[in-house]
Amino acid sequence: MSESPFRVRPGHAAATPGASMSGPEAEERVVSAVVEAILGHRIAPGTRLIERELASYAGASRSAIRNGLLTLAHAGLVELSPNKGATIAMCSPGEARQIFEARIVIEAAVLDIVAHTLNDAGRARLDAFIDEESTAYEAGRMEEARHLSRRFHLLVAELSGNDVLTGFVRDLINRQPLLSWTREARKSRFCGNEAHQRIADALARGDGAEAARLNTEHLRELERELRTDRDSAIKSVGGDEAGQDPRPRPA
Amino acid sequence: MSESPFRVRPGHAAATPGASMSGPEAEERVVSAVVEAILGHRIAPGTRLIERELASYAGASRSAIRNGLLTLAHAGLVELSPNKGATIAMCSPGEARQIFEARIVIEAAVLDIVAHTLNDAGRARLDAFIDEESTAYEAGRMEEARHLSRRFHLLVAELSGNDVLTGFVRDLINRQPLLSWTREARKSRFCGNEAHQRIADALARGDGAEAARLNTEHLRELERELRTDRDSAIKSVGGDEAGQDPRPRPA
DNA sequence: TCCATCAAGATTGTTGACAATCTATTCATT
DNA sequence: AATGAATAGATTGTCAACAATCTTGATGGA
Numbered sequence: 119m120s121e122s123p124f125r126v127r128p129g130h131a132a133a134t135p136g137a138s139m140s141g142p143e144a145e146e147r148v149v150s151a152v153v154e155a156i157l158g159h160r161i162a163p164g165t166r167l168i169e170r171e172l173a174s175y176a177g178a179s180r181s182a183i184r185n186g187l188l189t190l191a192h193a194g195l196v197e198l199s200p201n202k203g204a205t206i207a208m209c210s211p212g213e214a215r216q217i218f219e220a221r222i223v224i225e226a227a228v229l230d231i232v233a234h235t236l237n238d239a240g241r242a243r244l245d246a247f248i249d250e251e252s253t254a255y256e257a258g259r260m261e262e263a264r265h266l267s268r269r270f271h272l273l274v275a276e277l278s279g280n281d282v283l284t285g286f287v288r289d290l291i292n293r294q295p296l297l298s299w300t301r302e303a304r305k306s307r308f309c310g311n312e313a314h315q316r317i318a319d320a321l322a323r324g325d326g327a328e329a330a331r332l333n334t335e336h337l338r339e340l341e342r343e344l345r346t347d348r349d350s351a352i353k354s355v356g357g358d359e360a361g362q363d364p365r366p367r368p369a
Numbered sequence: 370m371s372e373s374p375f376r377v378r379p380g381h382a383a384a385t386p387g388a389s390m391s392g393p394e395a396e397e398r399v400v401s402a403v404v405e406a407i408l409g410h411r412i413a414p415g416t417r418l419i420e421r422e423l424a425s426y427a428g429a430s431r432s433a434i435r436n437g438l439l440t441l442a443h444a445g446l447v448e449l450s451p452n453k454g455a456t457i458a459m460c461s462p463g464e465a466r467q468i469f470e471a472r473i474v475i476e477a478a479v480l481d482i483v484a485h486t487l488n489d490a491g492r493a494r495l496d497a498f499i500d501e502e503s504t505a506y507e508a509g510r511m512e513e514a515r516h517l518s519r520r521f522h523l524l525v526a527e528l529s530g531n532d533v534l535t536g537f538v539r540d541l542i543n544r545q546p547l548l549s550w551t552r553e554a555r556k557s558r559f560c561g562n563e564a565h566q567r568i569a570d571a572l573a574r575g576d577g578a579e580a581a582r583l584n585t586e587h588l589r590e591l592e593r594e595l596r597t598d599r600d601s602a603i604k605s606v607g608g609d610e611a612g613q614d615p616r617p618r619p620a
Numbered sequence: 621t622c623c624a625t626c627a628a629g630a631t632t633g634t635t636g637a638c639a640a641t642c643t644a645t646t647c648a649t650t
Numbered sequence: 651a652a653t654g655a656a657t658a659g660a661t662t663g664t665c666a667a668c669a670a671t672c673t674t675g676a677t678g679g680a
Contacts, residue, residue, distance in 0.1 A: 223478030227474030280467045
């Protein structure tokens with residue numbers, strides 16, 4: 119059996135089939151494990167999720183797993199088909215376009231709100247965040263940098279003070295890795311935090327329109343990069359996909 | 370509570386405790402029954418939903434009910450507390466404000482998209498819808514009119530061609546009745562479809578900015594009306610709930 | 621009268637087993 | 651060899667019973 123794509127969280131023992139450490143946390147544990155696996159590009163879209171495997175991994179019952187899968191399905195991260203089970207969601211190019219469009223318009227609105235309401239505490243949070251992000255980039259810690267790069271957009275949403283919009287942004291960001299599976303370890307030339315730095319500067323000046331414009335440009339750049347990745351993946355048909363480690367379980 | 374707030378759908382027999390007409394539809398039936406009950410103002414926020422009651426009503430097992438409640442919780446319509454069960458969600462004034470804000474910004478973006486992409490077929494759908502809505506209003510069929518009034522905003526979202534944004538708008542609209550429980554049967558002076566008519570006209574002209582402006586004004590009017598309702602409800606009932614914590618979201 | 625304590629009932633949470641369905645392999649036929 | 655049917659295995663869907671927890675009402679004392 120291949121390596122599990124799910125990462126064991128500190129403080130939690132790995133799957134011990136006998137130990138039924140169930141509880142309200144079990145469902146949450148499965149959800150966050152799958153989310154982390156998706157965000158870390160350790161699990162491919164289309165991978166089938168088998169209830170009993172997840173159950174034994176998480177040391178939970180199938181009921182908890184089912185609840186977790188329902189939660190993930192609502193967040194758009196897994197697809198459920200009756201009698202056929204759950205798979206990691208696959209986004210068609212059309213869906214990818216819609217997700218980017220949604221991010222562009224919602225984040226533009228959020229940035230406009232933040233530009234009008236940002237206080238000193240928020241400005242400090244933004245500054246500290248940008249520092250942390252650029253430090254991670256310069257140190258070459260790409261995994262952490264990618265994580266922080268996603269977190270930036272979430273932080274801006276949080277600064278708007280609107281939990282509803284923040285939840286939408288979080289869902290959209292979590293689906294991002296599903297759009298560009300191949301972009302795993304490649305160092306993106308657009309994912310640097312210069313764009314984030316400029317957006318934060320515009321926010322600090324109270325210029326919401328400019329911040330929104332920069333963010334839109336930033337996201338369009340990401341989308342363009344994604345499309346070229348997808349195209350190049352098409353021409354190198356089977357080799358690339360089979361060569362990557364995380365494949366659907368052989369089972 | 371002697372009378373059930375849930376309306377029996379045509380084609381489905383009422384609860385027959387012995388008949389276990391379960392299936393994949395059972396969950397869906399419960400979900401839509403609760404949604405309809407909320408939309409029809411037949412069930413109050415804070416009402417406790419007891420699994421066994423719902424199960425016997427829907428002729429389904431508790432498992433299906435549980436799944437349905439989870440779905441409703443994800444949509445923000447019910448709140449689940451561990452070991453305490455499910456209640457119809459209650460929105461604090463702060464949450465209500467956030468929901469209106471989210472609707473304003475998302476629908477503005479949607480209107481801008483529609484204004485740039487509307488074709489003849491879409492224009493025809495809008496026209497037909499406005500006719501149907503105004504007919505319902507003039508005939509005094511207020512329940513249908515309220516339904517269509519909500520549907521108008523959903524139709525505009527659908528015309529944008531973006532399923533992601535449409536889903537967000539749908540969730541927000543479905544939560545609307547939770548914000549203004551007291552406004553049940555009252556004929557609102559702002560809920561007429563003149564506003565919708567003007568928005569549709571602006572869309573037909575391709576003037577997205579004006580459509581968004583009109584829609585924002587429309588929603589702010591609704592929110593103001595809601596606040597006066599809530600204030601008058603406070604003086605009659607007296608007990609007002611403190612700020613509720615927002616529901617937990619998937620990580 | 622008010623408050624703490626406690627017991628009985630009610631409700632949710634969990635488990636395991638069973639039925640229904642799908643999937644993959646095998647095997648017969650053309 | 652290719653195709654289609656049948657069978658065995660695997661997986662999901664469902665259910666009823668049991669355990670854990672909460673709620674309600676009563677009881678007794680200050």
